[in-house]
Amino acid sequence: MFTGCMVALITPMDMKGNICKSNLKKLIQYHINNKTKAIVILGTTGESATVNYNEHINTIMWSLDIAQDKIPIIAGTGFNSTSKSIKMISILEKTNIIGCLNVTPYYNRPTQNGLYQHFKAIAESTNIPQILYNVPKRTGCDLLPETIYRLSKIKNIIGIKEATGDLSRVNKIKNLVHENFFLISGDDSTAFEFILLGGHGVISVTANIAAKYMNKFVNYALKNKIKKANNLNQSLMLLHQQLFIESNPIPVKWAAKYIGLINSDFIRLPLTKLTDTNKKLIKKTLNMLQLI
Structure with missing residues (x-):
């Protein structure tokens, strides 16, 4: 269930900045049609940092419905x-x-023991499977392999989204955790190598x-x-890179609007809309890949 190509879904908003349920429906149907394995709602790409608590809960509930x-x-x-x-x-x-x-x-910068206690407390409060998510460039703290190993022994901590882009981490983690622990890449540019090294x-x-294209490429790799x-990954490499030419999800939200998946590329402050220069670069790549 936690293998293959999953999407870190953007959160569609109307021109006034309200979460758009009709566009959310359109996005989810797009992923059903293209056989995406699972949808992550309100991760980093979903602008989780700037939605309020009620919006967060409502968007998850809408997505389930x-x-x-x-x-x-x-x-x-x-x-x-x-x-x-x-x-x-x-x-x-x-x-x-x-x-x-x-x-x-993020921001707190806990110790490794603080990270362990944080995730342990969350896992022990629920029966829902829990996936750790390590992205130190954004959070200011790094969940080290030894701490991941300690956490992997907790029954419902079932995997990690590892978004450091450091491929040496794959073997370090893989050699520590049990064989049923899921290793999931959070970095499109290195996902091919990540999977070949044993990622799921x-x-x-x-x-x-x-x-x-992503679903095909990941299935081939697995x-x-x-x-x-x-071959597929190389054809997508420029797009992988350009989608981070400005802070995520600025580029991907604009691209989704450009190809007609959403009606508005509204993005909440402190993020701002994609610059015209970068629009031209991404537009050229989208046309080249025939994603229009």
Whole structure:
């Protein structure tokens, strides 16, 4: 259930900045049609940092209602407050959520023991499967392999989204954890190598606008069809890179509007809209890949 190409879904908003339920439905149907393995709602790409608590809960509930079990939904429930994560997860306990994605606490800069205690407390508060999420460039703290090993022994901590882009981490973690622990890439540019080293899939930004290609590429990689996987990945490499030419999700949100998946590229401050110079670059790549 936690293998293959999953998408870190953008959160569509109307011109006034309200979350747009009709566009959310359109995005979810796009991923059902293109056989994306699961959708992560309100992770980093979903602008979780700038939605309020009620918007967060409502968007997850709307997504579950729209998906109707046709595609699994993973909820982003990570905060830099342990109690906030526990509170949100408690509301989801009786839903059809298949898992929760919890980012390392940002700004606080906890010690490794603090990280261990944080994730342990969250996991022990629920029966829902928990996925750790390590992205130190954004959070200011790094969940080290030794701490991941300690956490992997907790029954419902079932995997990690590792978004450092450091491929040496794959073997370090893999050699420590049990064989059923999921290793998921959080970096599109290195996902191919990550999977070949033993990873189980990717939670992808690129899949927001190239779901069909990403699903094929990841499936090829998991089946060890290396040449086919590499060819597809190389064709997407420029797009992987350009979608981070400004802070995520600025570029991917604009691209989703450009190809007609959403009606507005509204993004909440402190993020701002994509610059005209970078629009031209991404537009050229989208046209080249025939994603229009």
